[in-house]
Amino acid sequence: MKPQQQTLVVKIGTSSLTSPDTGMLALSTIAALVETLCQLRREGYAVVLVSSGAVGIGCQRLDLKERPRTIAMTQAVAAVGQGRLMRVYDDLFSTFNQPIAQVLITRSDLIQRQHYVSAYRTFRQLLQLGVIPIVNENDTLAVEELRFGDNDTLSARVAGLVQADWLFLLTDVDRLYSADPRRYPDAKPIKVVHDIKALEELQIQAGKPGSSWGTGGMVTKIEAARIATSAGIRMVITDGRSPRNVAKILKGEPLGTHFEPEPQPQRARKRWIANGLIPCGKLHLDAGAVRAIADAGKSLLAAGITQVEGTFHPQDAVLLCDPQGEEVARGIVNYSSTELNAIQGHRSDDIAKILGYEGAETVIHRDNLVLSL
Ligand SMILES: Nc1ncnc2c1ncn2[C@@H]1O[C@H](COP(=O)(O)OP(=O)(O)O)[C@@H](O)[C@H]1O
Numbered sequence: 001m002k003p004q005q006q007t008l009v010v011k012i013g014t015s016s017l018t019s020p021d022t023g024m025l026a027l028s029t030i031a032a033l034v035e036t037l038c039q040l041r042r043e044g045y046a047v048v049l050v051s052s053g054a055v056g057i058g059c060q061r062l063d064l065k066e067r068p069r070t071i072a073m074t075q076a077v078a079a080v081g082q083g084r085l086m087r088v089y090d091d092l093f094s095t096f097n098q099p100i101a102q103v104l105i106t107r108s109d110l111i112q113r114q115h116y117v118s119a120y121r122t123f124r125q126l127l128q129l130g131v132i133p134i135v136n137e138n139d140t141l142a143v144e145e146l147r148f149g150d151n152d153t154l155s156a157r158v159a160g161l162v163q164a165d166w167l168f169l170l171t172d173v174d175r176l177y178s179a180d181p182r183r184y185p186d187a188k189p190i191k192v193v194h195d196i197k198a199l200e201e202l203q204i205q206a207g208k209p210g211s212s213w214g215t216g217g218m219v220t221k222i223e224a225a226r227i228a229t230s231a232g233i234r235m236v237i238t239d240g241r242s243p244r245n246v247a248k249i250l251k252g253e254p255l256g257t258h259f260e261p262e263p264q265p266q267r268a269r270k271r272w273i274a275n276g277l278i279p280c281g282k283l284h285l286d287a288g289a290v291r292a293i294a295d296a297g298k299s300l301l302a303a304g305i306t307q308v309e310g311t312f313h314p315q316d317a318v319l320l321c322d323p324q325g326e327e328v329a330r331g332i333v334n335y336s337s338t339e340l341n342a343i344q345g346h347r348s349d350d351i352a353k354i355l356g357y358e359g360a361e362t363v364i365h366r367d368n369l370v371l372s373l
């Protein structure tokens, strides 16, 4: 990549790629998207496209009238649709001499630090080659428990991985509203969200998908905004039927809903702990421990743990909850659940006596601990 080059991740949903009535490919939209992305490449942006549509297009190919209900059927249909989707993209991008690459990922690929780093290197290499990677979840092979299940959060994780400057979510509404505009025509448009933490105060009703083909609706888009903005990435929700909006927004036109990036983004390793790892258990903390980790930025000690839930091993991820059961942080533990059941509530000096061996000084070191929003 050239120095100063900005990186864009653009995600397009099934609702924009296919016609809602017929389920057929919305070819003019896809062509406009391809043209826009090629133009942005020529202007010097590094571009990653996250494209949904494998299941929708697979259904159309197999003449199925609704989204599959079983996992095996979804996986089979996605395998049919993904090939077709890439064929269409390759034909259109080739018209502009733009090389593309298919990258299929699952959540499990981003859990292990080694795999995460390997994915980072692959994306970096592709972008250095001037390729536009086209990303989708590997629906055909993903195990249910280790699926993203929606491409909104997947695109935010990819944006964090490639250290993008912008994440665009192209969907079938022009922006976020105070409630689903299909059901509440009086819903108020929201143009800027300065602070994702303040979104609760706006009392947004983030509803389900607008069509039977979309996945997640606004709920997963807001989760994507949380992941992206905490990584220092500006996210914009805009109309997928007008992909040229991406170029217009980059030139400063006030379209869509902008989620402003946090001024002090989390470091990559902390992001990986917060968003990448799947927690295997829960530690309940007393009020003093919550204050120590949340207000004073300290490591977690055994003395502040009141209850241990789940079965886990050292180096697994766990959730940390306050006395009311609310999540306050996530982290990587130095002890197994069996060990923690024995030492919870005890002072660090007593640990060696209880376990019969010298353990780590902290249950979770502050470098491996990330506060939740
Ligand atoms: N507060 C809201 N503001 C805007 N749209 C909303 C809101 N709540 C729910 N929606 C619905 O979310 C839909 C977009 O999500 P989805 O169907 O999953 O699209 P995509 O396939 O692009 O991911 C919109 O069609 C809209 O009906």
Ligand SMILES: N[C@@H](CCC(=O)OP(=O)(O)O)C(=O)O
Pocket (backbone or CB within 6 Å): 012, 013, 014, 015, 051, 052, 053, 054, 055, 056, 078, 136, 137, 139, 149, 150, 151, 152, 213, 214, 215, 216, 217
């Ligand atoms: N991976 C799935 C898409 C899942 C998804 O998030 O869909 P959408 O809400 O349309 O962006 C597919 O290719 O069909």
